[in-house]
Amino acid sequence: MPAPAPPAPALLAQITAELAAGEDLRTLLERFLAPLVQIAQARAGAVRMLSADGERFELVGTLGLPASLQDTEQLADRHCGFCGEGVDQARVVWTRELRPCALRTGDAFFAGPGRSALAVPLRHGQRVLGIYNLFLDDDREPAPGVLLLLRSVGELLGLALEKHRLEAENLRATVAQERQRMAAELHDAVAQNLTFVKMRLPLLHDAIQACNQESALALLEDVRDTLVEAHGSLREIVTHFRTGVDPRGLAAALETLAARFTVRTGIPLEVDNRLPALQLAQDAQAEVFHIVQEALANVERHAGARHGWLAIEPGLGRVEIRIEDDGVGTPARGGAPASASAHYGLDIMRERAQRLGGLLAVTPRPGGGTMVRCSLPLPCGGSA
Incomplete structure (x- = not known):
């Protein structure tokens, strides 16, 4: 029954x-x-x-x-x-x-x-x-x-x-947004490089046919350097979308990021973290990490800097993150014109900050160079 x-x-x-x-x-x-x-x-x-x-x-x-x-x-x-x-x-x-x-x-x-x-x-x-x-x-x-x-x-x-x-x-919208973001990054970071290679290959063919060894070697070098750059960009995009933050926490992840930046670029980067015990949700940690990562990538690619600074400090109920360099500065102050990929990277950083309820600003640095400033609300239970 x-x-x-x-x-x-x-x-x-x-x-x-x-x-x-x-x-x-x-x-x-x-x-x-x-x-x-x-x-x-x-x-x-x-x-x-x-x-x-x-x-x-x-x-x-x-x-x-x-x-x-x-x-x-x-x-x-x-x-x-x-x-x-x-x-x-x-x-x-x-x-x-x-x-x-x-x-x-x-x-x-x-x-x-x-x-x-x-x-x-x-x-x-x-x-x-x-x-x-x-x-x-x-x-x-x-x-x-x-x-x-x-x-x-x-x-x-x-x-x-x-x-x-x-x-x-919501899941469909999120997936579509991530696909659009990845497609845009692939277009800016990889497709332009491949277009350049496509344009160089006929010239390389002509130089080989004409037995112009000097021109052929120069063009081959161009092609090789561009493919190396495209490969590096692709690896960065894959890492950007698939790698999580260091399991030891945000502070350790940023220390590692800064050390790798200096080794790779030869640009000294001073880190001043006044919130080493900051507690953020896992998703928020990833957003902050990628904001800093993208800002440092822009320093490496576009700034022509000799020195860099990364600061994390408390504000009034907020977390302040600054990435500074002493490079050529923003276009508004006579710096080098920003590329489409640089503009797109800034857009992504702003979107990440907005998802955390924060603001991101890019301004000239006093004394020369550029300052990226990200201001985020301090989460409930966060440590300041």
């Missing part, structure tokens, strides 16, 4: 708790099918989600339906019969008229004597995202209290569906 359905308050509390726990959506919908069948004293039940285009019901799970219906019920027209009425009117619908179901499936299950059915919309506001079907061996409409409970359950589970839909949309 099946276990009795939980009392209404207990069932609603259980659904609420499992919504907060973030359980797999389909598992959640299927799990509550059995209590709903018991509450309605139904013979069988099914739970369906609306397709992305809103035109089809997609079967999630069934209980008590004959095996002959498992295949035919996988997809159903969203406008069909009492289910379509439940979606259109966003309310619980009870009906004795099951002939559309019998005609659609050709199955005798829907033509049983005294058979009736319920459609319980999974509703969030006026938006319906799925539906429960309950099939009864009773041609009397369920009591108002039962219908009210079924509606309440449908609204709670509709909230779960809406949450799932929003999370899926």
